[in-house]
Amino acid sequence: MLTMEHATTTPVRSDSSLGPAPNIVVPPPGPRARAAVERDRKVTSTSYTRDYPLVARRGSGSVVEDVDGNRYLDLAAGIAVCATGHCHPRVVAAIQDQAAGLIHICGSDFYYEPMIALCEKLAGLVPGSERQRVFLCNSGTEAVEAAIKLARYASHRKGIVAFHGAFHGRTMGALSLTSSKARQKLSFAPLIPMVAHAPFGSIDGIVNQIFRQQMVPEEVACIIVEPIQGEGGYVFPPGEFLPALRELCDRHGILLILDEIQTGMGRTGKMFAFEHAGIVPDIVCLAKGIASGMPIGALIARESLMNWPPGAQGSTFGGNPIACAAALATIELIESQYMQNAARVGPHLRQHLQRLSDRHACLARPRGLGLMCAVDVVDANGKGDPAQRSRIITAAFERGLILLPCGEIGIRFVPALSIEPSQIDAAMDVLDNAIAACTA
Numbered sequence: 001m002l003t004m005e006h007a008t009t010t011p012v013r014s015d016s017s018l019g020p021a022p023n024i025v026v027p028p029p030g031p032r033a034r035a036a037v038e039r040d041r042k043v044t045s046t047s048y049t050r051d052y053p054l055v056a057r058r059g060s061g062s063v064v065e066d067v068d069g070n071r072y073l074d075l076a077a078g079i080a081v082c083a084t085g086h087c088h089p090r091v092v093a094a095i096q097d098q099a100a101g102l103i104h105i106c107g108s109d110f111y112y113e114p115m116i117a118l119c120e121k122l123a124g125l126v127p128g129s130e131r132q133r134v135f136l137c138n139s140g141t142e143a144v145e146a147a148i149k150l151a152r153y154a155s156h157r158k159g160i161v162a163f164h165g166a167f168h169g170r171t172m173g174a175l176s177l178t179s180s181k182a183r184q185k186l187s188f189a190p191l192i193p194m195v196a197h198a199p200f201g202s203i204d205g206i207v208n209q210i211f212r213q214q215m216v217p218e219e220v221a222c223i224i225v226e227p228i229q230g231e232g233g234y235v236f237p238p239g240e241f242l243p244a245l246r247e248l249c250d251r252h253g254i255l256l257i258l259d260e261i262q263t264g265m266g267r268t269g270k271m272f273a274f275e276h277a278g279i280v281p282d283i284v285c286l287a288k289g290i291a292s293g294m295p296i297g298a299l300i301a302r303e304s305l306m307n308w309p310p311g312a313q314g315s316t317f318g319g320n321p322i323a324c325a326a327a328l329a330t331i332e333l334i335e336s337q338y339m340q341n342a343a344r345v346g347p348h349l350r351q352h353l354q355r356l357s358d359r360h361a362c363l364a365r366p367r368g369l370g371l372m373c374a375v376d377v378v379d380a381n382g383k384g385d386p387a388q389r390s391r392i393i394t395a396a397f398e399r400g401l402i403l404l405p406c407g408e409i410g411i412r413f414v415p416a417l418s419i420e421p422s423q424i425d426a427a428m429d430v431l432d433n434a435i436a437a438c439t440a
């Protein structure tokens with residue numbers, strides 16, 4: 001619980017209209033938050049993984065206010081979703097305008113301007129000599145599901161290669177590719193056949209363990225990869241990995257699918273993380289940051305690949321007009337200023353993480369690209385310490401900082417791309433205090 005001597009961080013002013021943060025007026029969870037959690041506990045699925053009792057009431061920029069009036073700096077952004085910050089006025093206006101005009105008509109059956117405009121926009125973002133086509137859905141897992149179907153349809157092959165530590169979603173197809181935590185798959189087998197996993201970052205693993213021992217390359221429809229593994233623990237592959245993967249796919253006629261659901265939309269300082277590697281994928285999966293929190297996912301592929309017949313794929317809600325309008329406003333903000341801000345503020349955040357790791361022996365391996373950063377929590381022997389990780393995240397929450405874990409021992413830092421350096425400074429002060437309290 002928070003005591004007054006913990007509240008040492010000076011709140012900073014920011015892009016937010018909610019006032020300075022952090023500002024803890026009642027030790028969280030306050031009475032309203034406790035009551036909400038109690039009600040929630042009785043009716044929501046037991047599968048949710050809440051790490052601490054934040055009960056959010058409203059958000060603005062990188063600031064979130066809870067139901068008891070506490071204000072937090074948010075370095076999680078709804079799991080890397082609220083790219084433009086909470087409730088950016090231009091995104092809110094786009095949603096309100098669209099909601100007043102047309103909420104739903106179904107893009108699988110009819111036409112409407114925001115869907116056409118968004119598909120034009122997304123198609124233009126992916127580099128390559130050929131024109132791109134776009135399929136819109138509602139989430140990341142649906143984009144991956146559609147990618148599996150498109151790869152099998154277009155290649156007339158069945159095999160899929162994914163990587164150990166990968167996270168691609170939780171529907172049965174996407175779950176078959178996911179390999180980050182065993183409990184995500186517990187009791188759900190049988191999953192889809194003809195899926196093999198290789199060590200992340202290694203071409204040798206694919207060639208020697210999969211192509212030699214499990215399925216020949218001529219049977220493999222696609223290789224799906226996160227350019228930086230997200231849920232698996234913010235794992236960065238060696239720099240030569242993606243170009244080598246591209247080359248391997250070209251050699252064997254295998255489609256390369258880039259899951260940019262967490263890394264894309266400006267998060268790493270470029271629109272897509274694969275751009276840092278100088279490669280062009282065959283298929284791109286997007287979701288999370290596209291629409292600042294409105295549910296939408298996208299599958300983008302060359303027009304010579306996306307030529308499946310009417311009815312092969314569709315969605316009642318996918319690309320609904322409000323989500324499209326929010327996405328168009330979001331992309332304009334990302335392109336005009338926030339992607340550049342991610343590239344500028346990211347190194348500032350990493351310097352802080354390095355300094356904190358130098359100061360606190362329990363932090364190791366500060367890393368990141370743009371505003372996709374992480375640090376691991378370890379014990380005195382340098383071994384991963386998940387319990388201490390949880391204590392630090394909870395202590396940060398009690399002091400007004402919203403963080404999320406990643407992998408078994410990581411803390412991730414994925415703020416809004418609009419975050420200001422002064423907000424990062426204040427957040428790192430809070431983290432410093434939280435770690436000191438947990439290691440005292």
Ligand code: PLP
Pocket residue numbers: 079139140141142144167168169170226230231259260261262263287288
């Ligand atoms: N792929 C990646 C890389 C992700 O990080 C996630 C979600 O965390 C997904 C797929 C699944 O996305 P969703 O939760 O929107 O279904």
